[in-house]
Amino acid sequence: MKHHDSEEDDRAQGTPLREWADEEIVMISALEHYSYCPRQCALIHLEQIFQENVFTLRGRHGHERADLPSTTAERGVRVERGLPLWSERYGLNGKADVVEFPPGGLPPVPVEYKHGGIRRGKAGRHEAIQLCAQALCLEEMFGVTVPAGAIYSLSARRRQTVPFTEALREEAIAIIASVRRMLQRGGGPGRLPEAVNDARCPNCSLIDACMPATVVAARAARLKAALFVPILLERL
Numbered sequence: 382m383k384h385h386d387s388e389e390d391d392r393a394q395g396t397p398l399r400e401w402a403d404e405e406i407v408m409i410s411a412l413e414h415y416s417y418c419p420r421q422c423a424l425i426h427l428e429q430i431f432q433e434n435v436f437t438l439r440g441r442h443g444h445e446r447a448d449l450p451s452t453t454a455e456r457g458v459r460v461e462r463g464l465p466l467w468s469e470r471y472g473l474n475g476k477a478d479v480v481e482f483p484p485g486g487l488p489p490v491p492v493e494y495k496h497g498g499i500r501r502g503k504a505g506r507h508e509a510i511q512l513c514a515q516a517l518c519l520e521e522m523f524g525v526t527v528p529a530g531a532i533y534s535l536s537a538r539r540r541q542t543v544p545f546t547e548a549l550r551e552e553a554i555a556i557i558a559s560v561r562r563m564l565q566r567g568g569g570p571g572r573l574p575e576a577v578n579d580a581r582c583p584n585c586s587l588i589d590a591c592m593p594a595t596v597v598a599a600r601a602a603r604l605k606a607a608l609f610v611p612i613l614l615e616r617l
């Protein structure tokens with residue numbers, strides 16, 4: 382297995398191992414939610430709201446085989462399913478769908494399963510961030526450099542490699558910090574991130590709980606009132 386090279390060593394040494402309080406630990410799955418929509422992440426991880434839609438149902442069934450902890454060997458590659466992951470450096474906790482351990486000391490390869498298709502030439506950004514966080518855990522757990530992972534589309538039966546570039550690593554680390562700040566702020570009225578109310582919402586399982594159009598309209602009405610009331614009062 383390839384051990385850390387100097388670039389990864391520099392980055393890793395700048396982020397020391399430390400102890401985290403339970404409430405500071407970030408679930409790896411929260412990163413994909415936050416990357417998709419910070420409000421979705423807050424609703425799930427702060428307000429404990431989770432609703433199934435056709436996309437989450439498909440995703441859940443797609444993950445079922447990968448979620449069962451098991452170890453198999455496929456063409457000389459050790460395949461770990463449902464492998465627990467953690468990082469003391471970044472305060473992460475979670476589970477990998479699949480981690481492949483190739484023979485010959487090659488680095489482990491985290492593999493994330495998804496139901497939908499993969500856009501040609503570009504893996505989904507949200508899944509890539511989650512996968513990169515898995516790589517950060519594997520690097521710390523095994524003391525190796527993990528240069529790439531893969532996203533496997535169950536519907537297209539296609540696998541796409543995701544290189545863990547410095548830019549992707551920095552983005553994943555920034556999102557870990559953002560999720561932690563959001564969790565520490567806590568939930569409740571006025572503390573949830575704004576609704577995005579855009580093309581993401583129709584595919585979001587939380588649309589009924591979130592009511593993005595209503596929330597955005599109410600906010601616009603509040604802003605309008607705040608803008609115009611002082612002017613009217615000035616004229617009195």
Ligand code: SF4
Pocket residue numbers: 417418419420421422424575576577578579581582583585586587588591592593
């Ligand atoms: S419905 Fe839209 S704003 Fe609300 S959580 Fe989902 S994506 Fe975010």
